[in-house]
Amino acid sequence: MALFLIFLNLTHFKMKNIALLSVVMVLFMSCNKDDNYESIPYNNPELELSIPEDFPLLNNAFYSNTPTTFGVELGEKLFSEKRFSANNTISCATCHIQINAFADSNAQAIGIDGRIGLRNTPPIQNLAFMNFYNWDGSKLQLENQPLVPIITHEEMDSSILEVISKIEIDPEYQALFEKAFGDDNMIPERIYKSIAQYEYTLISANSKYDRVKQNEATYTISEAEGALTFEQKCSSCHSTELFTDQSFRSIGFPINPNTDEAGRARVTGNLDDYMSFRVPSLRNIEHTAPYGSFGQFTTLRDVLDYFDNGVLDVDNLDPILKDNNNRIPLSEEEKTNLIAFMKTLSDEEFLGF
Amino acid sequence: MKNLKNYILSAAVLVAFMSCSSDDDNPVANNVTLEFNNTFGATPIVLGDATSASATVNTSDEGQTHHFEEVKYVISNIRLIKADGTEIPYNVNDLDNGATVINHALPETLNYVMSDIPVGDYSEIRFGLGVKSELNTLDEASFPNFYASAGENDTEMHWEWGTGYRFTKIEGFYGSNNDVLSIHSGSTVEGEEGSYTQGVDAYRDITLTLPTNATVGNSAPTIVINADFDYLLSGQSHTITLGESNATPSIHTAVEMTKFVENIGGNGTTDTTGMFSIQSVEN
Numbered sequence: 241m242a243l244f245l246i247f248l249n250l251t252h253f254k255m256k257n258i259a260l261l262s263v264v265m266v267l268f269m270s271c272n273k274d275d276n277y278e279s280i281p282y283n284n285p286e287l288e289l290s291i292p293e294d295f296p297l298l299n300n301a302f303y304s305n306t307p308t309t310f311g312v313e314l315g316e317k318l319f320s321e322k323r324f325s326a327n328n329t330i331s332c333a334t335c336h337i338q339i340n341a342f343a344d345s346n347a348q349a350i351g352i353d354g355r356i357g358l359r360n361t362p363p364i365q366n367l368a369f370m371n372f373y374n375w376d377g378s379k380l381q382l383e384n385q386p387l388v389p390i391i392t393h394e395e396m397d398s399s400i401l402e403v404i405s406k407i408e409i410d411p412e413y414q415a416l417f418e419k420a421f422g423d424d425n426m427i428p429e430r431i432y433k434s435i436a437q438y439e440y441t442l443i444s445a446n447s448k449y450d451r452v453k454q455n456e457a458t459y460t461i462s463e464a465e466g467a468l469t470f471e472q473k474c475s476s477c478h479s480t481e482l483f484t485d486q487s488f489r490s491i492g493f494p495i496n497p498n499t500d501e502a503g504r505a506r507v508t509g510n511l512d513d514y515m516s517f518r519v520p521s522l523r524n525i526e527h528t529a530p531y532g533s534f535g536q537f538t539t540l541r542d543v544l545d546y547f548d549n550g551v552l553d554v555d556n557l558d559p560i561l562k563d564n565n566n567r568i569p570l571s572e573e574e575k576t577n578l579i580a581f582m583k584t585l586s587d588e589e590f591l592g593f
Numbered sequence: 594m595k596n597l598k599n600y601i602l603s604a605a606v607l608v609a610f611m612s613c614s615s616d617d618d619n620p621v622a623n624n625v626t627l628e629f630n631n632t633f634g635a636t637p638i639v640l641g642d643a644t645s646a647s648a649t650v651n652t653s654d655e656g657q658t659h660h661f662e663e664v665k666y667v668i669s670n671i672r673l674i675k676a677d678g679t680e681i682p683y684n685v686n687d688l689d690n691g692a693t694v695i696n697h698a699l700p701e702t703l704n705y706v707m708s709d710i711p712v713g714d715y716s717e718i719r720f721g722l723g724v725k726s727e728l729n730t731l732d733e734a735s736f737p738n739f740y741a742s743a744g745e746n747d748t749e750m751h752w753e754w755g756t757g758y759r760f761t762k763i764e765g766f767y768g769s770n771n772d773v774l775s776i777h778s779g780s781t782v783e784g785e786e787g788s789y790t791q792g793v794d795a796y797r798d799i800t801l802t803l804p805t806n807a808t809v810g811n812s813a814p815t816i817v818i819n820a821d822f823d824y825l826l827s828g829q830s831h832t833i834t835l836g837e838s839n840a841t842p843s844i845h846t847a848v849e850m851t852k853f854v855e856n857i858g859g860n861g862t863t864d865t866t867g868m869f870s871i872q873s874v875e876n
Contacts, residue, residue, distance in 0.1 A: 378754060380783045380790060387731065391744075392753040399744070401733050428734050499841045506754075507781045509793035509847030 292445035301381035307437040310420035315438025323406040325396035335361045341524035347535025351395040360535045368440040375517045382436040400428045444590040466581025483522035489558045490516040492551025496534045544575045622709040624813040643771045653826035655834045661765035664697035670721035688739035714806040722858040723760030723796040752779040774840045793847040797858030800865045817872040824868035828856025
């Protein structure tokens with residue numbers, strides 16, 4: 241084929257060679273006929289995802305990578321694949337553990353050889369409805385994310401070709417790639433896409449909160465009181481059915497001493513974003529301790545106490561806190577009730593209990 | 594039968610080739626070497642650790658002394674411009690064959706040899722400091738060689754969290770206490786060029802006029818490019834005093850990073866040379 245292209249280029253300038261070109265074309269076409277194989281048709285139906293009522297719109301990237309039966313199966317297998325790491329010890333699922341809403345219980349992520357990462361592992365839930373990924377929103381679509389942990393020194397410390405070289409000889413993967421994509425060609429994009437497809441299916445919307453909304457359950461008195469306080473003092477940031485408005489805010493939490501940390505400003509180059517982080521979703525929050533961008537707080541009570549006592553008086557403190565003397569005043573009873581309410585956001589089915 | 598067809602085909606193509614080349618007149622192509630001199634002003638940079646006696650010490654416009662332990666930067670998207678304005682791009686979409694990491698500690702990286710440059714007189718050179726956004730994705734499958742050389746342990750030009758390359762990596766010391774300076778640049782943009790949805794574009798296009806034409810033909814010219822790192826702190830755009838807020842990688846706030854980028858790579862509009870200049874052209 242390469243010869244043919246060169247030839248075509250030359251004849252472009254040499255009209256006299258057109259006759260010759262036709263001869264070669266005929267030869268090529270007849271050659272092709274001999275070698276032609278019909279690609280084997282494959283059946284990989286799209287998954288029917290049930291989209292919870294009142295959830296935000298899907299991320300646009302979802303529509304160019306809609307989950308399929310075998311794409312998701314492959315993605316789930318890759319998610320638990322320890323050969324993603326240089327020494328075959330760390331998979332995505334090492335830090336993203338189902339019973340923790342696909343986060344873990346470490347303050348900061350722990351990767352290969354016990355190396356400590358910069359930040360707290362984010363939960364993986366309802367990502368199909370998010371427009372920003374990571375605490376600083378560095379990625380806007382899920383397909384662009386899997387490469388980051390693969391190459392990061394403190395996470396898997398490998399490379400995508402190294403990963404492929406390890407798994408491409410595995411018959412199980414060969415079969416799954418074939419089912420998902422029609423052949424077993426393991427190109428990086430297919431790995432990224434199938435992992436994203438799997439993550440798109442991780443939807444948590446079956447908590448007590450959801451059932452109360454659907455009149456299938458009722459709050460205890462404490463939960464109901466907590467819901468009221470939440471409405472008054474928390475919901476301007478923890479809004480929507482995801483319990484985050486997906487904005488980036490500087491809320492005066494204790495600052496990560498690592499000099500690599502600048503929060504959202506690391507991405508945007510805007511000083512107003514210094515040490516701002518994406519408002520976390522509160523779904524399954526009971527199971528994602530510790531809290532804060534680098535796990536500064538051990539318990540939900542610690543977080544509420546901190547807000548009550550007053551946050552750091554930083555230059556770019558969020559106006560809502562600034563207007564309230566840098567704090568969210570809460571009585572002890574309010575804290576207890578808020579925690580009771582937040583626990584109604586736990587989705588046991590999602591957590592695999 | 595198939596073999597026979599292939600023979601006929603080869604013969605046909607061969608004939609076509611021969612007839613074509615005999616028509617063309619003397620298509621001589623040759624090498625052009627880019628030689629990078631990293632300096633403080635006119636003084637070549639000598640690297641050294643915190644207490645090094647041999648390292649070249651520079652003093653900024655603000656009177657701050659500094660010296661380097663490590664100096665690396667990526668050059669890509671190289672274009673040679675003929676006197677008549679014709680632009681000859683050199684593998685601009687192929688990082689494996691058109692991009693390189695200049696590493697001051699490795700003399701062999703200071704000369705970048707470009708091959709098969711068409712015959713002609715060249716009066717201008719353009720190149721990128723960094724990697725243009727559409728190629729800045731750490732795409733190991735497409736450009737395995739550049740990916741590997743940039744990612745080597747002693748090179749460390751992968752910017753992991755941004756899934757791009759580091760465009761510059763400068764490590765060193767400043768002030769009387771030899772405090773650490775660690776200045777890295779790289780892009781954080783998302784979206785398509787021209788309509789980025791977020792982030793900072795640290796790529797800079799450098800344009801340098803050659804004092805004398807580089808003549809490619811029977812000779813293989815060398816273009817000697819000076820990179821004057823005095824500009825880092827004392828550039829056309831910013832006069833920078835290093836301190837706790839900007840000397841270490843918290844410059845990744847990208848606000849501070851942008852100042853360094855503009856000083857050494859230009860502001861992209863009125864300054865398209867940054868720290869670079871042509872020292873000489875050797876034909």
